[in-house]
Amino acid sequence: MVDFSLSKHEKELFEKAMEFTRKYITPNARELEEANEFPWEIAQKAKEAGLMHLHIPKDIGGQGYTLFEETLIAEAIGYGDAGVATTLLADNLAFTPILIGSTQEQLEKYIKPLASDPKVKLGAFCLTERVAGSDAAAIKTVAEKDGDEWVINGHKCFATSGHVASILSVFTTTDPEQGYKTMACHMVPADAPGVKIGFLENKMGQSASFQCEIEFKDVRVPADCILGKVGDGFKIAMQTLDKTRASIAAIGVGVAQRAVHEAAKFANHRRQFGQKIGKFQGIAFLLADMEARAMAARWATRYAAWLADKGMRNSKESSLAKVLATDAAMLNATDCVQIMGGYGYLREYPAEQMMRGAKLLQIYEGTNQIQRVVASGLILKESKEIDTGFRLKYDGKDAPNPWE
Numbered sequence: 001m002v003d004f005s006l007s008k009h010e011k012e013l014f015e016k017a018m019e020f021t022r023k024y025i026t027p028n029a030r031e032l033e034e035a036n037e038f039p040w041e042i043a044q045k046a047k048e049a050g051l052m053h054l055h056i057p058k059d060i061g062g063q064g065y066t067l068f069e070e071t072l073i074a075e076a077i078g079y080g081d082a083g084v085a086t087t088l089l090a091d092n093l094a095f096t097p098i099l100i101g102s103t104q105e106q107l108e109k110y111i112k113p114l115a116s117d118p119k120v121k122l123g124a125f126c127l128t129e130r131v132a133g134s135d136a137a138a139i140k141t142v143a144e145k146d147g148d149e150w151v152i153n154g155h156k157c158f159a160t161s162g163h164v165a166s167i168l169s170v171f172t173t174t175d176p177e178q179g180y181k182t183m184a185c186h187m188v189p190a191d192a193p194g195v196k197i198g199f200l201e202n203k204m205g206q207s208a209s210f211q212c213e214i215e216f217k218d219v220r221v222p223a224d225c226i227l228g229k230v231g232d233g234f235k236i237a238m239q240t241l242d243k244t245r246a247s248i249a250a251i252g253v254g255v256a257q258r259a260v261h262e263a264a265k266f267a268n269h270r271r272q273f274g275q276k277i278g279k280f281q282g283i284a285f286l287l288a289d290m291e292a293r294a295m296a297a298r299w300a301t302r303y304a305a306w307l308a309d310k311g312m313r314n315s316k317e318s319s320l321a322k323v324l325a326t327d328a329a330m331l332n333a334t335d336c337v338q339i340m341g342g343y344g345y346l347r348e349y350p351a352e353q354m355m356r357g358a359k360l361l362q363i364y365e366g367t368n369q370i371q372r373v374v375a376s377g378l379i380l381k382e383s384k385e386i387d388t389g390f391r392l393k394y395d396g397k398d399a400p401n402p403w404e
């Protein structure tokens with residue numbers, strides 16, 4: 001029988017992450033945004049609470065969580081602040097290609113020392129370049145084999161936590177002319193000679209997360225730093241994003257739900273024209289629509305994660321969950337500002353920070369247009385196998401459909 005309830009363990013995990021959020025993130029979200037410093041203390045506390053390195057296996061020093069469990073944590077952290085959630089979840093983004101493409105020996109050698117260190121050690125995912133954003137196969141960062149080493153040259157940008165990471169998962173190519181066919185993914189220790197951290201980006205929101213330029217200048221790494229083989233890079237990137245998009249969607253669910261709660265609390269308290277504003281249908285219906293979006297987004301997200309955990313392909317579902325949940329986050333945060341009137345626009349209240357933070361969710365890890373490209377491609381492909389039952393009749397007889 002289908003069961004939509006969380007297990008005892010899942011409920012406890014969600015509650016633990018919510019408790020962490022209520023204690024360390026929500027009350028400090030404004031200060032964390034304005035500090036302009038990497039939130040090391042939160043990251044360290046999250047590590048100690050078992051809320052980091054979420055799907056690195058336990059024997060390698062991680063938590064060994066499923067993607068479903070990860071979405072519970074991401075929703076709870078996103079409820080507190082999307083910027084902090086981006087910082088904590090970007091670490092998973094960096095380790096996911098490694099977990100997909102590495103051997104047990106590579107995990108033991110390169111990941112275990114980081115994941116099992118009591119001090120939090122982060123990863124950064126380096127795919128995007130100035131010339132290659134949505135078109136990831138257009139990357140120009142070149143990896144050349146030289147004896148028993150790889151030599152890497154190129155520039156990456158927008159690398160979340162790149163300036164503080166210990167290990168970088170770097171997407172490369174052995175021949176930029178060949179597109180996805182010659183893409184590879186290399187693990188690069190961040191302290192390897194030739195890795196140069198560039199400037200930090202200046203953003204409109206999510207300021208508790210940091211993105212930087214990284215230059216790779218004749219960076220030499222051992223031969224076993226490649227994940228799989230040359231040609232596997234694009235597949236590893238796409239498989240990574242199928243998983244991590246469910247996590248970003250979960251951050252969106254958290255933001256969307258928090259917006260409902262803040263708006264409802266305000267509407268229950270604020271009085272105009274002699275009554276609580278929540279009594280006005282114009283406000284009450286907004287609240288109902290906001291809750292509907294959060295609810296739909298949550299189930300789409302959990303379904304996308306569940307499919308991945310069952311080993312089933314979830315490209316369409318994770319792309320659409322990201323669209324639903326991050327659009328819900330943006331719409332709900334905007335409606336929250338509206339319901340709070342002038343107060344929604346003030347920095348004393350959380351709504352405007354939520355609104356700025358939500359915007360980014362629609363852009364990174366593939367814009368929502370790109371999610372629609374992925375999903376619509378699959379919908380068109382699947383339609384070839386679908387019989388809707390419709391038959392064109394002409395003079396009462398079956399006629400060939402004109403498009404067949």
Ligand SMILES: Cc1cc2nc3c(=O)[nH]c(=O)nc-3n(C[C@H](O)[C@H](O)[C@H](O)COP(=O)(O)OP(=O)(O)OC[C@H]3O[C@@H](n4cnc5c(N)ncnc54)[C@H](O)[C@@H]3O)c2cc1C
Pocket residue numbers: 090124125126127128132133134135157158159160161203211360363364365366367368369370373
């Ligand atoms: C804060 C932040 C954090 C990030 N973190 C990371 C990270 O950790 N690692 C990493 O590698 N990258 C990261 N990124 C990069 C991010 O994934 C890209 O910005 C994103 O994929 C879009 O690429 P782009 O910015 O180059 O936009 P472009 O690809 O240039 O797109 C510009 C516009 O064109 C649209 N567009 C492009 N192609 C199509 C199409 N085929 N159909 C319809 N519309 C299209 C896009 O949707 C967008 O609206 C981050 C970005 C930001 C802003």
